[in-house]
Amino acid sequence: MPMKVLIIEDSSTNIGLLKKLVEMAGLEAVLTTSLTAARHVFIHSEPEDYLCAIVDYDLPDAPHGEAIDYAINSYIPTIVSTGRLDEDIRHGVLSRDVVDYIPKENAQMYDYLMRLLARLQKNKHISVIVVGPKRIERKATAALLRRHNFITFECATAREADNLLAEHTNVKLLFVNSAIEDQSATQFVAGLRKRYSKEELAIVGITDDPNSLLAARFIKSGANDFIGRPYCHEEFLCRVNQNIELIENVETIRRTANTDYLTGLPNRRHFFYTVNKYQRNQPAHQALALVDLDFFKAINDTHGHDAGDTVLQATAKSIALHCADFIVARFGGEEFCIYMPDVSAAEAIEAMQSLCSIISSAPVQFNNIELAVTASIGLTTIPGHNIELMLTHADKLLYEAKQSGRNRVVHDAPLTTR
Numbered sequence: 038m039p040m041k042v043l044i045i046e047d048s049s050t051n052i053g054l055l056k057k058l059v060e061m062a063g064l065e066a067v068l069t070t071s072l073t074a075a076r077h078v079f080i081h082s083e084p085e086d087y088l089c090a091i092v093d094y095d096l097p098d099a100p101h102g103e104a105i106d107y108a109i110n111s112y113i114p115t116i117v118s119t120g121r122l123d124e125d126i127r128h129g130v131l132s133r134d135v136v137d138y139i140p141k142e143n144a145q146m147y148d149y150l151m152r153l154l155a156r157l158q159k160n161k162h163i164s165v166i167v168v169g170p171k172r173i174e175r176k177a178t179a180a181l182l183r184r185h186n187f188i189t190f191e192c193a194t195a196r197e198a199d200n201l202l203a204e205h206t207n208v209k210l211l212f213v214n215s216a217i218e219d220q221s222a223t224q225f226v227a228g229l230r231k232r233y234s235k236e237e238l239a240i241v242g243i244t245d246d247p248n249s250l251l252a253a254r255f256i257k258s259g260a261n262d263f264i265g266r267p268y269c270h271e272e273f274l275c276r277v278n279q280n281i282e283l284i285e286n287v288e289t290i291r292r293t294a295n296t297d298y299l300t301g302l303p304n305r306r307h308f309f310y311t312v313n314k315y316q317r318n319q320p321a322h323q324a325l326a327l328v329d330l331d332f333f334k335a336i337n338d339t340h341g342h343d344a345g346d347t348v349l350q351a352t353a354k355s356i357a358l359h360c361a362d363f364i365v366a367r368f369g370g371e372e373f374c375i376y377m378p379d380v381s382a383a384e385a386i387e388a389m390q391s392l393c394s395i396i397s398s399a400p401v402q403f404n405n406i407e408l409a410v411t412a413s414i415g416l417t418t419i420p421g422h423n424i425e426l427m428l429t430h431a432d433k434l435l436y437e438a439k440q441s442g443r444n445r446v447v448h449d450a451p452l453t454t455r
């Protein structure tokens with residue numbers, strides 16, 4: 038079920054626009070036109086059902102931001118929309134615990150709102166650690182982050198921060214105060230940088246003395262960024278988002294570079310990288326299979342290239358599902374590769390024979406036509422071979438499978454294991 042967004046807005050034009058934006062973000066818009074109506078709707082709800090509220094600053098029954106207080110006190114992260122933005126209103130908005138504000142007059146701001154909604158959804162899965170000697174300051178920073186839906190952890194020392202990092206895998210951002218007590222903050226940052234790259238973990242240094250040289254020292258020690266206290270909330274948010282987005286962009290580039298565009302399976306490059314990592318541990322058992330669709334050219338020639346693509350996607354799905362414990366990749370064309378670490382020859386033979394049957398017994402649907410598909414599989418199970426040698430062997434066995442009639446597995450396991 039999609040999460041909800043509570044909209045409290047009295048202008049019918051804006052309410053329609055906000056509804057559309059919220060729905061475009063894959064969320065459910067709950068529309069109310071006054072504070073009274075919002076109270077009525079929300080009384081039957083749980084705060085957990087709501088991703089956030091978008092609240093008009095100035096409503097007929099709440100002219101001074103009272104609806105904002107209502108949403109915040111109901112534990113819903115609150116975004117304020119406002120038609121006027123003089124210094125008084127800006128101060129009135131930012132003195133409350135809001136996520137952000139959007140001035141209504143600017144069309145660009147709706148684009149900003151879309152990004153904010155996406156950000157709030159993603160942040161629910163991102164952890165941030167705040168390290169600093171003073172409890173009250175840590176709590177204030179963590180509260181600011183929680184407003185944006187981040188999962189937060191706080192600690193006083195570098196040692197505790199190390200433990201938190203070891204315990205939690207989805208930490209993407211770490212704030213460290215320059216005055217931590219058990220280690221110099223810059224040494225701590227330099228140590229972290231040996232273990233976590235800038236694209237894995239963003240580190241932001243904090244100092245109470247913005248005029249010190251600490252900013253440069255933090256950055257030179259490997260911090261991604263630096264911020265002085267007391268924070269300007271808007272600057273704080275911009276820096277948090279910028280650092281998280283950088284990490285996400287690198288993740289996207291990495292994922293794209295490692296993935297086959299048509300099937301979504303890992304590509305050849307990623308396959309080699311992963312298998313090499315496994316082989317460093319010299320597994321006692323290992324097997325490798327090359328899976329090649331039979332007469333695939335005929336499917337393209339008879340039904341068109343889109344039909345061929347659909348068959349490749351369906352086959353990739355079957356392989357991924359059936360070989361979830363193995364490392365699989367699309368090698369190119371109609372050829373897939375499966376590396377099976379720590380499985381005996383007998384288990385590998387059984388897994389590949391069953392894959393072969395699964396492919397041949399499930400014709401692929403394309404434009405109301407059933408396309409029969411079969412695959413030939415070359416499987417090598419000889420221990421101790423490196424990946425290149427395994428591929429050469431599997432390729433020869435695949436050739437034998439094709440020559441001896443297709444739709445079969447040919448392997449090199451000794452007779453005793455069969």
Ligand SMILES: Nc1nc2c(ncn2[C@@H]2O[C@H](COP(=O)(O)OP(=O)(O)OP(=O)(O)O)[C@@H](O)[C@H]2O)c(=O)[nH]1
Pocket residue numbers: 299329330331332333334335337341342343344345346349369370371439
């Ligand atoms: N639709 C589609 N076709 C592709 C793609 N990549 C390669 N092909 C086609 O796959 C076909 C492979 O043909 P062949 O190498 O002759 O293999 P085959 O017809 O399966 O014959 P055997 O392997 O001997 O059973 C070629 O026609 C390629 O153009 C792709 O991404 N999509």
